[in-house]
Amino acid sequence: MMLKLEGMSKHFGGVKAVDDVSLTMNEGEIFGLIGPNGSGKSTTINLITGLYAPTSGTVSLEGRDLTALAQHERTALGVARTFQNIRLFGNLSVAENLWVAQNGHKQRRQHFISRWFKAGGLQDTNIDELLRFSRLHSKKDSLASALSFGEMRRLEMARALASNPKVLLLDEPAAGASIEDGQLLGERIRAVRDRGVSILLIEHMMELVMGITDRMAVLNFGRKIAEGTPSDIQSNPDVRAAYLGTKNKNKEPADA
Amino acid sequence: MEFYLGLLQILGVHTLLGLSAYVVLLTGQVSMAQAGFYAVGAYVAAMCTAMFGIHILPAVIIASVSTGILAMIVGFPALRVRGLMLVVATLAFGEMVRMFFFNFRWQIERDGKLIGPNGAEGFRAIRFFPENGWETGDVALFIWCIVVIVLGLLWWVDNTRAGAVLRAVGHDEVAAQSVGLNLTTIKVAAMALGGAIAGIGGGLYAHTVTHIEHGVFGILLATFAIAYPILGGLGSVFGTLLAVIFIQGFLVEGLRFIGDWRSLLFGALILLVMNLRPTGLLGERMSPLKTLFSRKSPVVTNAKETQ
Structure with a gap:
């Protein structure tokens, strides 16, 4: 396997931004990571690149433990990323x-x-x-x-x-793009994969994620609630509940 | 004539001081420690020539190396803090250096006279130039040879990958880390280079005035050091050079005739310049050579290529 997260947690005070998440990405895979806002997707990327130190858990690349390494050492081993809010060197x-x-x-x-x-x-x-x-x-x-x-x-x-890099972490690359741009982006991401780079894709544009990922995982409130192929995910009731909400089954009877 | 040659000496040493702050500022760090490194350079070089009879050139090199190493040692803990906290930390270091020389006494007998740093009284008789028959013009020429070498070296570094990396760190540290740059190494390297340049400036300064004391290496000098690159702009080393000429040549010396009003006008003019040219006199990223020798701006050239 390419990238492996085991029991990864990140707590900010009492907030469990990422809570006991384990993921395994295979080589040459486009792996999607979705979830509602604030579900811990960006935090997961920050844990993989080393921008944040995890509260617990480990991350490894091709079997090599990265958890104790600094960001620049992880880059040297093959981890690269983009940012949700573009961060270029505007003066260069x-x-x-x-x-x-x-x-x-x-x-x-x-x-x-x-x-x-x-x-x-x-x-x-x-x-x-x-x-x-x-x-x-x-x-x-x-x-x-x-x-x-x-x-x-x-x-x-x-x-x-x-x-x-061996693994490229894309944090919402389609944010601010139109549907058509999103399709072009899908082709670009495939082209990057064809260069031999495995991709972890965080995205809200469902057409894009469902269309190009091989497998995906869903986060909600920092926990992984589902993992599988795009079609598995689409039919998963927990995922639907996370995105669309549920009928409250335990509603108290009005006149009890 | 003597006056202008003397002014040329001042411009030279202040350019070195400004360049030392420029290097550090490229990485986005505002260091108020440059006057401290300048002071150490001044005392070390002066001790080499006046107390141990070493030639000025090796003396300045020794001063430069020792301030470079000192800057590296200071850099490791100091660069763990950012922004205002770094200003405070480096300011504290500068004052530490000043107070050290306020109390530092080490005199040896040479030709029947006591010579060396003498605490609050300062370090007198740093007379390498007069003893060896250097005229004011020779000294100015010597200083400017060194300034030109340092300017050229920095201009060259600016155009290599190392220069781009310094600017990248200065622009966005999070992004710089994410592309695999080791922030600590880069910042400490910039600090060491800046310290070494300040050491050269200080070493030369001590010999132009022949008498140094702790008082001149205070907060005012540290402010000047950082004002030069900010006023000149971070586009290239020439901005700092221009700012030194503007401040020392025009504001400090040129306006002497208006007496006490000078300080007031001085502040007002800096405010005016910063309002008219917020990114400094020469702007942010424009080599003056390029603008001088090409009619088209780089952006226009690109538009043509695209067609």
Whole structure:
């Protein structure tokens, strides 16, 4: 398996943002993570990347325990992410955004001088290829803050790919996009998977999640309430209850 | 003439002070410790030449290395805090350094005279330049050679991946961490580089004035250090250079004729500049060379490519 979470919990004071969640992602899989607002999806990503330290539980990548590692060490091992609210380096050019993100395993093994101070490092073939893949090549010298919303989303995903990750964590990549954009995004995510990257997708746009994920899990109030293929999930009564609510079966009789 | 050459010396050492703050500021850290590193550099270099008869060049290098190491040691704990807390922590360090030299006495006999730091009285007779027959012009030239080397080096670093990484950390630490940058290493490296540059500036400063004392390395100097890159803009090293010329050359020296009103006008002019150019005199990310030598702005060039 690729990525494995075991008994992961994160409590903020009395709030159990993530509560005893276990997940297993296989290699080459597009794995969906859905749930109502505040159900702990983003917190789960933050636990996987190491932005938060878990209250309990472990996370491992290809059998290697990541729990005690710092964020930059996890990136080197192959974890990359995007943010729900796009976080680009707006003061750098498009190409430079990819340049500074070259912190993967192979890139780290380069000689100190060539990694940090090499002349013409910006003309790297890896950067060039990613720019073309993301259809941003014509914009490579403009400031990231000058891009359109869609271009920013594409750049953020390209930046995450610049470290040659094994797992890419996408936090609501379709937020703010139209249905048509969502379909294009689905193709892009598949294309990324075809590059050999496993994907964990958090998303509210159900057409997208149901359409492209191989398997998915549902969180509610920090707990995992279901896991399975998209069709399993669609017919799962607990999931329907979480999203749509339930008839209160224990309603007290009016005149008891 | 002598006056202008003297002014040139002041501009040189202050440019180094400003550049030391510039490097740290690129990573988004406001450090008020630069005057402290400048002070340490001044005392170390002065002790090397005046007490032990070392040549100025190795003395300045020794000063630079020792302040660089000091900055690294200070950087590790200090950079665990951010924003205002970092300002307070670095300010406290600066005052610590000042109070250290207020109490620091270490004098040795040389040519029948006691020489060395003498507490509150300061460190007198740092006379390497006059003893070796350097004229004011020679000193100014020497200082500016070093300034040009440091400026060139920083300009080059700015255009490598290391420079982009410093700016990335300064823009968004969470994003920088998420793409695998080690924040502690990068911030401490910037701090060490800044400290080393402040050490060079301080070492040269001590020899231009021949007498240093704790009082000049106070909060005012720390404020100047951070004001230069902020006023000049973080676009490139030349912003800091321009701001030093503007503040020291124009506001401090050029307005001497209006007497006591100078301080008032000084503040007002800085306010005015910051209002008209919020990202500094040279703006945020524009190499002055590029704007000088190309007619099209980079954005326009891109629009053409897309067509």
